[in-house]
Amino acid sequence: MTGRVSRIAWILFGTGTVLFMLLPMVLLVLFSFGGNELASFPLRGLTFDWYTALFAKSDFRVALENSTYLSVAVGATSVPVGMLAAFAFAGLKRRRAGPAIAAMAAPLMMPPLVLALALFSAYSALDISLGLSTVLPGQVVFIQPFVILVIYARMADFDRTLLDSARDLGASPFRAFVTVTLPIISPTVIGAALIAMALSLDEFIITYYTIGGGLTLPTLVWGLLRRSLDPSVNALATLILIGTVGATILAIRATRYRG
Amino acid sequence: MPQRPFVLVLFALPATLIFLLFFVGPFAYFAVMSFWSVSAYRLTPGFDLENYIDVFTEYAYPLGFTFAIALAIATVTTTLAFAFAYLARFRAGRWGPILLFVTLITMFGGYLVKIYAWRTILGSTGILNAGLLGLGLIDEPLPWLLYNPGAVVVTLVHFLLPFAVLPIYGSLRGIGDAQLAAARDLGAGPSRSLVDIVLPQCELGIVVAFMLTFFIAAGDYITPRLVGGPSTAMIGNFVESQFITALNAPQSSALAVAILAVCAGTIFVLRTGMRKALAVR
Amino acid sequence: MKRSKIAKPTNGPVKVRSLAPMSRRHMLQGAGAAALGATTIGGIRRAQAATNIKAMVWEGYDVFLEGGDYLARNDITLDKTYIGAAEEIIAKLRLAPREVDVSSPYFIQVDFMAAEGLLMPLDLEKIPNFKNLFPAIVDAARDNMTYEDQWYSAPFTWASIPLMYNADEVTDPMESWMDMLRPEFKGKSAIPADPTSVFATWGRVVTGNQSPNRMTLAELDETVKFLIEMKKNHLRTIAASYGELGDLFARKEILVCEGAEWVAPLAGDVPVKWSYPKEGTMTYIEGFSMSAEASDPDAVYGLINNALSVEGQIAGAEYNGLPITNADALPMLSDFNRATYPYDNIESFFTTNLRIEQMYLLEEDGTNATWDDYIKAWETVMAA
Numbered sequence: 001m002t003g004r005v006s007r008i009a010w011i012l013f014g015t016g017t018v019l020f021m022l023l024p025m026v027l028l029v030l031f032s033f034g035g036n037e038l039a040s041f042p043l044r045g046l047t048f049d050w051y052t053a054l055f056a057k058s059d060f061r062v063a064l065e066n067s068t069y070l071s072v073a074v075g076a077t078s079v080p081v082g083m084l085a086a087f088a089f090a091g092l093k094r095r096r097a098g099p100a101i102a103a104m105a106a107p108l109m110m111p112p113l114v115l116a117l118a119l120f121s122a123y124s125a126l127d128i129s130l131g132l133s134t135v136l137p138g139q140v141v142f143i144q145p146f147v148i149l150v151i152y153a154r155m156a157d158f159d160r161t162l163l164d165s166a167r168d169l170g171a172s173p174f175r176a177f178v179t180v181t182l183p184i185i186s187p188t189v190i191g192a193a194l195i196a197m198a199l200s201l202d203e204f205i206i207t208y209y210t211i212g213g214g215l216t217l218p219t220l221v222w223g224l225l226r227r228s229l230d231p232s233v234n235a236l237a238t239l240i241l242i243g244t245v246g247a248t249i250l251a252i253r254a255t256r257y258r259g
Numbered sequence: 260m261p262q263r264p265f266v267l268v269l270f271a272l273p274a275t276l277i278f279l280l281f282f283v284g285p286f287a288y289f290a291v292m293s294f295w296s297v298s299a300y301r302l303t304p305g306f307d308l309e310n311y312i313d314v315f316t317e318y319a320y321p322l323g324f325t326f327a328i329a330l331a332i333a334t335v336t337t338t339l340a341f342a343f344a345y346l347a348r349f350r351a352g353r354w355g356p357i358l359l360f361v362t363l364i365t366m367f368g369g370y371l372v373k374i375y376a377w378r379t380i381l382g383s384t385g386i387l388n389a390g391l392l393g394l395g396l397i398d399e400p401l402p403w404l405l406y407n408p409g410a411v412v413v414t415l416v417h418f419l420l421p422f423a424v425l426p427i428y429g430s431l432r433g434i435g436d437a438q439l440a441a442a443r444d445l446g447a448g449p450s451r452s453l454v455d456i457v458l459p460q461c462e463l464g465i466v467v468a469f470m471l472t473f474f475i476a477a478g479d480y481i482t483p484r485l486v487g488g489p490s491t492a493m494i495g496n497f498v499e500s501q502f503i504t505a506l507n508a509p510q511s512s513a514l515a516v517a518i519l520a521v522c523a524g525t526i527f528v529l530r531t532g533m534r535k536a537l538a539v540r
Numbered sequence: 541m542k543r544s545k546i547a548k549p550t551n552g553p554v555k556v557r558s559l560a561p562m563s564r565r566h567m568l569q570g571a572g573a574a575a576l577g578a579t580t581i582g583g584i585r586r587a588q589a590a591t592n593i594k595a596m597v598w599e600g601y602d603v604f605l606e607g608g609d610y611l612a613r614n615d616i617t618l619d620k621t622y623i624g625a626a627e628e629i630i631a632k633l634r635l636a637p638r639e640v641d642v643s644s645p646y647f648i649q650v651d652f653m654a655a656e657g658l659l660m661p662l663d664l665e666k667i668p669n670f671k672n673l674f675p676a677i678v679d680a681a682r683d684n685m686t687y688e689d690q691w692y693s694a695p696f697t698w699a700s701i702p703l704m705y706n707a708d709e710v711t712d713p714m715e716s717w718m719d720m721l722r723p724e725f726k727g728k729s730a731i732p733a734d735p736t737s738v739f740a741t742w743g744r745v746v747t748g749n750q751s752p753n754r755m756t757l758a759e760l761d762e763t764v765k766f767l768i769e770m771k772k773n774h775l776r777t778i779a780a781s782y783g784e785l786g787d788l789f790a791r792k793e794i795l796v797c798e799g800a801e802w803v804a805p806l807a808g809d810v811p812v813k814w815s816y817p818k819e820g821t822m823t824y825i826e827g828f829s830m831s832a833e834a835s836d837p838d839a840v841y842g843l844i845n846n847a848l849s850v851e852g853q854i855a856g857a858e859y860n861g862l863p864i865t866n867a868d869a870l871p872m873l874s875d876f877n878r879a880t881y882p883y884d885n886i887e888s889f890f891t892t893n894l895r896i897e898q899m900y901l902l903e904e905d906g907t908n909a910t911w912d913d914y915i916k917a918w919e920t921v922m923a924a
Contacts, residue, residue, distance in 0.1 A: 006449075010350050014358060017343050021365040021420060024376035027386065028368075031379075085274035088267045104274065107282045109470050111478015113495055114515045117502050118289035119281065121512075125288065137281040144274055202367050221371050223599075237372035244367035252363065321923045382791050402727055406777045406793075484733075484780050489771040492922045500922075505915050 025241060032234035050235040059223070060236070063215040067201055070132055070139070070216060074200035075193045078140045082147030082196075083189060089148065090155035101152065105145040115142065116209035123210065130210055138206040143199050147192045154188040187254045194251035198244040293512035302508065310513035318497060318514060325477055325494040326521055328408055332415045333473035339416070340423035340468055345457070347424075348431040349439070359428065366421040374485050377414040381405040381486070406488030414486055415476050422475075423468035430464025431457070459537050466533075470526055477518050494518045591839045594619045596629050597644040601826065603859040604696050605642070605843045607852025616839060633658040637833040642840050647684045647693060647825050648899050654687035660830045661690040666841040669848035670694060672868045674883075680890035681825045693827030696847045697862040700823035701737045702814040704799040706789055706807075714815045717745045720796045721774055730788055730797040731770075732779045735918035740822040740897050741798055742767060750820070753897045760909045764917045768924040778922070786812075801880055802861035820895045825865075 032051070035044035054060050085104070089097040107115060119138045123130060162184070166176040182189075204218040211219070217240050224233040296307050314322065347358040379385050381404040388400040404410065434457060442452045458465075480495030487493075494514055502511035591614075595602055599622040611618060623629060626646035630653060633640055637658070645653060653659050664670050670691075677695050685693040703714050714720070720729055731738055739760075743752030746766045747759040755763065771778065776794050779785045786806025788794045804812040828847055830840045846852045853869040856862065863881035864873065870883060882889050890896070900911040909917070 010346055013342065014346050014351065014354070017339065017420075018358065018361050020417065021361060024373055024380065024417065025365065025368050027380065028372060028376050081273040081277060084270040084272075088269075088271035091267050091270075100271075104278055107278075109474050110286075110519070111475055111495060111515075113478050113480060113498060114289070114519070115282070115286070117498070117508075117511065117515070118285040121292065121508055122285035122288050137277060141277055141281045144277065148274065198367055202369055204370055218369060218371060221369060225371065225375060233372075233375070237369055237375075240372070241368040244369075245364045248363055248367060252360065317919075318923065379791075383793050384791050400792075402776070488777045489775045490924070496922065497919060500915075500919065505912070 028234055029238045029241065031231070032238040034231075034234075050232045054232040054235045054239075057232070059215060059220055063217045063220040066132060066215055067217040070135060070207075071197040071200040073132075073136055074139050074143060075197040077136065078144045078147050078196045079189060079193045081140070082144045082192065083151050085144070086148045086151035086155060089152050090158075097152070101145070101148060104148055107142040108145055112142075112205040113209075116206045119206065120209045131214065132211065134210045135207050135216075138210050139200050139203055142206070143196050146199065147196055150192045150195065151185070151188060154185055158185065191251035191254040194247040194254070198247040198251075201240065201247075202244050289508075289512050290516050292509050293516050295509040297507045297509060310510045311517065313510065314513050314517045318494070318517075321492050321494055321497060322514075322517060322521070324492075325518060326525075328411065328491075328493065329473055329477035329522070330525065332412055332419070332476040333469050335412070336416045336419045336423050336472045337427075337465060337469045340420055340427050341461075341465060343420075344424050344428040344431055344464075348428060348434075349436075359424075362421045362424045362428075366425075370418060371481070373418050374414055374482050377410065377417065378405065378486050381410055381413070405486060408487065408491050410486040410488070411483050411491055411493075414482050415479060418482075419472045419475060423472050426467040426471070427461060427464040430461035434460050454537070462533065462537070466526070466530060469529070473522050473526065474519070477522050478515070591616045591836055592619055593617070593641045593836065593839055593843060594621070594639060595642050595843075596621045596623060596632060596640045597642075597828075598623060598826075600860045601644050601696075601856065604847040604852050604856030605828070607846055607849065607855035610843070610846045610852070614839075614842060616843070618843075630658065633831055637831060638835065640831045641834040641836070642843060643829055643831065644826055645693065645829055647681060647695075647827055648897060650685050650693045650827065650829060651683075651687040652899070653829070654690075654692040658832055659692045660832045660834060660837065661687075661692060662694060662830065662844075663841070664691060666838075667694055667845045667848065669845050669866060669868075672866045673848065674865060674867050674886050676887040676890055677825060677865050680896065681827065684896070685825075685827055693829045694844050694848060695825050695827045695865045696853070697856065697860070697865060698823065698825040699801055699862055700816070700821050701741060701798060701800055702821050703796065703817050704785070704789075704803065704812055704814040705796045706792075706794075707811040707813040709795050714796070715818055717741065717798075717817045717819050719817070720798070721770065725796050726774055727776055728793070728795045729774055730776050730779050730785060730794045732782050732785060732798065733922075734782070735914055737798065737822055738767070739763060739914055739917070740895075742770075744895075745819045750895070751898050753900050755909050756907050757909050757913060760913060760917050764920050767921045771921065771924070801863075804880065805861050805876065822895055822897060823890065824896070 033046045033048070035047050035049075089100055092100065115138070119134075120130075123134055128134060158181070162180050163176050166180045167173070171179065202218065204222065207216050208219050208222065215223070217236065221233055221236055221240070224236065292302075293310055294306050294308070295302060295304050296309060297303065343358070343362070347355045347362075351358055380387055382388070383400040383402060383405070385404070387404060388397075391397045392400065438456055439452055442456055447455070477493075478495045478498070480493060480499050483491045483493045483496060494517075498511045498514045498518075501507045501514065593616055595605060595618050597605075597620065602618060602620050606618060610616075626649060629640070629643045629645045630649065633643070633653070634656075645659075650659070654661070673695060677698060681693070681695045685691055685695065703717060703720055705714055712719075712722075739755075740752045743749060743755050743759065743763045746763045747755060749755050749759055776788070779788060779797070782800050782803055783806055785794075785797050785799045786803045786808075788797070789803075789810045789812050790806070790808035792810070799814070801814060804814070828844045830837060830844070834840050847856065848866050850866065850869045850872060853864040853866045854872050857864045857869075857877055858874060861877070861880070863877065863883070864870070870878075900914065901908055904910055
């Protein structure tokens with residue numbers, strides 16, 4: 001029966017795709033605890049050595065500091081900015097909002113290298129020194145569309161009558177916002193913040209070209225990879241993974257995201 | 260929600276400013292630079308098509324190759340993503356959210372480490388070869404798993420898949436189960452429903468997914484460098500080498516603009532084609 | 541030798557190349573970050589030390605300067621910028637001369653940097669350890685590191701780009717670069733993505749021109765064709781960095797490559813040896829130079845002297861897997877380092893199979909290839 005066959009086909013496909021998506025990450029985590037220097041099987045025992053080696057590197061501490069600072073700053077910037085923009089778009093008719101949001105999402109559609117080099121050229125031309133502060137806006141510009149989309153989508157489901165009631169009862173727009181809107185959408189906002197921070201933590205190309213001299217966790221990965229066989233890079237990657245995935249899981253729970 | 264235009268504009272202002280100052284501005288400058296030239300390492304403004312001529316003469320082969328491989332990657336990824344999103348939305352029942360969850364978490368973990376991981380998986384001593392050897396299916400490691408365009412395709416499809424699934428799923432979410440039920444009641448088979456009901460409504464999601472994967476794949480330079488082997492240089496490699504090694508930003512920019520234009524043109528053509536194909540019904 | 545090192549000749553036979561304003565400096569700064577990309581964050585990390593010295597060096601070379609606890613003992617902090625190309629040092633010195641105190645320029649560029657007035661002549665009295673350097677190294681370096689009989693750079697290490705192979709699997713002697721192209725190595729060989737060393741090595745092999753940095757356009761063309769052929773039919777990959785070559789050996793992807801001695805320990809369990817083929821092997825000597833406008837010359841002298849001292853030499857050599865130049869440090873070397881580098885034969889190292897290259901031309905003259913032509917040639921190889 002085609003029903004059964006198609007069911008089995010779907011199960012195979014689904015499982016296969018999930019395995020495909022997860023395989024590299026699982027291997028990475030596995031090798032970060034593996035006893036071999038070379039990332040291959042058979043594994044020669046389990047160890048925390050690579051983690052201790054990683055933490056011993058002074059570069060790691062510097063990178064961790066910078067990455068933390070940067071992702072918090074990116075979250076703190078992109079969320080208010082994106083939230084306000086989302087409100088603005090929510091106030092527009094659907095027809096108008098669509099293209100506006102699409103335009104804001106343009107930075108996502110470009111190859112990150114082009115964006116990075118364009119920013120670098122612009123900074124050069126204006127003689128602006130590079131540093132974490134020049135990385136920040138470059139990251140925000142491609143992270144803010146995510147924030148806008150998430151909050152905009154939430155606002156689409158938002159029950160305006162609640163606000164109307166508050167206004168009817170005499171609350172000022174600001175008061176209504178703080179006491180009615182904010183509490184209701186706060187899970188979404190928190191979720192968006194966490195996603196923004198995770199995206200920032202993961203970002204490599206724009207950071208690499210606009211930081212001048214300096215390290216973040218992803219650029220440290222690059223540096224370690226360039227040197228050679230350094231298994232502590234697996235430990236580093238696993239840590240980045242835990243950080244970003246952890247943030248995402250929290251975000252999903254906060255927003256009760258269902259898709 | 261702000262209703263008055265003034266407040267609307269005010270709210271949208273910060274994001275728009277950032278967008279203009281840190282995206283539109285720099286990109287416009289970068290694009291304009293493509294008409295400049297470099298003499299004795301000095302950037303000279305002007306209007307000069309030299310860089311573009313070079314793009315279509317000296318870099319014609321990598322440009323064409325990049326376009327082809329990016330198209331392949333985008334097609335495979337979008338198709339896979341659609342199938343997966345469809346599965347998650349309509350067929351997986353209670354497993355749907357889990358599939359989605361997996362997709363979301365694989366979005367992270369770092370771009371570089373994923374390339375590095377695939378290099379490990381596909382290499383001569385990697386797990387694929389080790390597995391095949393162990394099972395006795397081969398006598399010697401297969402060298403053709405790595406350091407060729409195929410490896411680039413696999414790696415990029417893997418990286419881009421979650422980014423493609425999300426917009427498509429977003430579109431699919433908007434299609435009510437009731438619609439499909441109604442269609443079934445009226446006698447439509449699954450493929451008919453797919454083409455007549457599902458596809459037209461998730462056109463946006465599919466286009467977004469395709470654009471995302473196409474553009475990002477076309478501009479990638481790290482993947483080909485690390486897993487592509489000796490003959491898989493893509494335009495991104497030259498955008499980078501012209502900018503950084505040759506210190507020729509105008510040439511670099513011309514290459515970037517060229518690939519973007521080619522991709523945009525293709526998408527336009529494909530989209531018109533898709534519209535036509537779906538509209539005939 | 542980590543990245544392309546290009547020479548920009550100046551006064552004298554070839555024209556001075558003036559650099560573009562800010563745009564290029566910034567491009568080069570970015571290029572510096574674009575190579576090995578690991579630096580300390582000057583602003584956050586800068587302690588309130590008595591002296592702050594700015595160093596612009598290849599990643600890992602700073603260990604020579606710091607060797608031991610020199611910095612702490614003398615209350616100095618080192619503000620480091622790691623470079624991706626030796627050119628960046630020249631650019632920085634030209635545009636912001638006070639931003640750099642000590643640097644590691646490519647040695648064949650040193651004499652013209654001196655002629656340009658970018659470097660301070662070194663008072664060897666202030667570098668006592670200089671006398672302890674191997675005479676062979678001093679002789680080999682003299683030509684490029686001195687200008688008008690004054691030294692402008694102090695040699696602290698050296699290396700070459702030999703033919704490397706997996707000693708377990710490769711038992712036949714590797715006497716010629718062409719041996720790398722034997723049928724049994726098909727699909728199991730590699731070269732680094734470094735046009736400087738690739739053209740210097742293979743240009744010589746293909747055209748017989750003993751000054752491969754001064755090939756004619758025709759010779760360059762011939763070399764390009766050869767490289768494309770090699771790439772398509774013979775190479776496993778073109779390694780993005782020298783370090784990756786070690787990885788390729790370790791993962792058993794290659795059996796031979798054009799590499800660097802310090803790559804061998806990066807090959808994990810695989811024993812990698814090398815030979816200096818009969819056609820010639822590119823070699824280089826690294827030195828530290830002081831900028832003409834260095835803020836605290838005495839402190840810089842101290843650092844350079846420390847880099848040449850036993851502590852500095854051992855620290856730097858062990859960290860980088862590179863050899864020493866101070867003969868006194870020989871007894872303290874690890875066995876591995878001693879075995880890797882031909883200290884017993886140091887005179888012949890620099891005079892027989894090994895070649896020190898000339899600078900590239902900058903000026904077009906119709907027949908000979910300029911640095912730009914080499915870059916374009918490299919792109920042609922990569923694009924094919």
